[in-house]
Amino acid sequence: MEILRVADIMASHPEHERDPRPEIYGLGAAFTTDHYGPLIEASVPLVDCGFMHADAVYDVVSVSRGSFFRLDHHQERLARSCRAIRLESPMDREQEAEILHRIVALSGLKDAYVWWAVTRGLPPLGRGDMIDPKQFSPRFYAFASPFVWLADDDQRARGMDLVLSRERVRISPRAVDPRAKNFHWLDMQMALFEAGERGGEWAVLPDEDGYLTEATGANIFVVRDGVALTPDTGCLEGITRQSVMDLCAELGIGAKTTRIHRDELDDADEIFLTTTAGSIMPARSLDGRPIGGRNRPGEISIALHNRYWERRWEGWDATPVRYDLAEG
Ligand SMILES: Cc1ncc(COP(=O)(O)O)c(C=O)c1O
CATH class of the missing domain: 3.30.470.10 (Aminotransferase class 4, branched-chain amino acid transferase, N-terminal domain)
Structure with a gap:
């Protein structure tokens, strides 16, 4: 597809x-x-x-x-x-x-x-x-x-190159609760610079114990055995993440929030990021290694991406902008 x-x-x-x-x-x-x-x-x-x-x-x-x-x-x-x-x-x-x-x-x-x-x-x-x-x-x-596109058409088509930060962890929820969407960005921005230095395009942050939290400005999903998994704590409860869960239910794809340790990433079949500024962004590699042995986006990531945009343009949870307000 x-x-x-x-x-x-x-x-x-x-x-x-x-x-x-x-x-x-x-x-x-x-x-x-x-x-x-x-x-x-x-x-x-x-x-x-x-x-x-x-x-x-x-x-x-x-x-x-x-x-x-x-x-x-x-x-x-x-x-x-x-x-x-x-x-x-x-x-x-x-x-x-x-x-x-x-x-x-x-x-x-x-x-x-x-x-x-x-x-x-x-x-x-x-x-x-x-x-x-x-x-x-x-x-x-x-x-x-x-x-704003966090990953443009070409990047989403070929898949992003992700880096899992070694230098940074996402701030503890006890320090700054990531569920309140806030201005604390330094951990994520520093991880992004690290990703650039290590030849990647975007960063993913673990917590102190090595469990995945989220990516810079985006949530992360890992697809394993046909089920889309996303971290249950330490991250923003993204609206695009929720939309992906809703689309999974529609498409008959299993989905759940859970803990995902960095050591489990070796058997990921697919990985994608989700955010308002860019929608669903498939990845092709993590730390320089092809995901699912493919080095290109997986079928579930692409299906969810396309369905997301089709459903939006069909009017899914849409509020038409009141353009007449420009006059007043
Ligand atoms: C830290 C962080 N996580 C996740 C997200 C994704 O949230 P949403 O899908 O609601 O845009 C964002 C969006 O900016 C974010 O800043």
């Missing part, structure tokens, strides 16, 4: 054509605190704790063919992330949704990467009451930009 060249389809199919907008919106549109504008002009105050201390949670939802995918799931997760770090968003659910619709409408994009964050905001500067979350002023930021 051939993998669908989704980026090519986005670039050529009329239903993906961007609505005309002023050139300054080329990079996309943003909302910062209380106003809308071009992404290129958006900024964050230097003293925002999100910037200074990575004290923030965020989420990313995607738009394709003019519709959000699983917007409710993403909004629900952001609300959970806020609660997990004792942060109160300045926006309620309806206001948040309206901002997300409006930034996509302002960008005119039919395929978009839509990022939004709630930060701890401005600290009680010069006063000693950082012990009280109520003394901060949380802030809300959002932007919509052209769809």
Whole structure:
């Protein structure tokens, strides 16, 4: 089975054509605190704790063919992330949704990467009451930009070259809970640089005991004996990961969350990553060794990838973007 060249389809199919907008919106549109504008002009105050201390949670939802995918799931997760770090968003659910619709409408994009964050905001500067979350002023930021591909059509077609980090482990959930989608990225970014140095394209991180957690900005699945396995702890509960579980149920493929030790990877038949920014990304090698003896994507990975996009374009859990909001 051939993998669908989704980026090519986005670039050529009329239903993906961007609505005309002023050139300054080329990079996309943003909302910062209380106003809308071009992404290129958006900024964050230097003293925002999100910037200074990575004290923030965020989420990313995607738009394709003019519709959000699983917007409710993403909004629900952001609300959970806020609660997990004792942060109160300045926006309620309806206001948040309206901002997300409006930034996509302002960008005119039919395929978009839509990022939004709630930060701890401005600290009680010069006063000693950082012990009280109520003394901060949380802030809300959002932007919509052209769809982001963590792995492009060619990489997904031939399979990614993964590296399992030796130098880094994913931060302990007792230090920073990865289920609250947060700004702590250094472990994942350092593992990515290590992957580059070791001739790979993307990194996977174990925990202290050698069990897989997730990849940089993505969840990992290992297919063994026809069953798709994904780590049950130490990782973000990805919406694409959940979508893959749903697709497995539809396609009659076994799927489960479980512990997976690094030593078990030698008998993996297939490995793929999942994330909003790139969908389902098959791998061909791990640490320089071909996966499943093939050195190309496996059939289950390709079937899930193609089904994911077909189902999305059929309207699966889709919320059409309110492009009329660009006027208001
Ligand atoms: C650390 C991490 N894990 C997993 C994911 C995948 O989550 P989702 O499928 O909801 O995009 C992301 C997405 O950015 C992430 O940052």
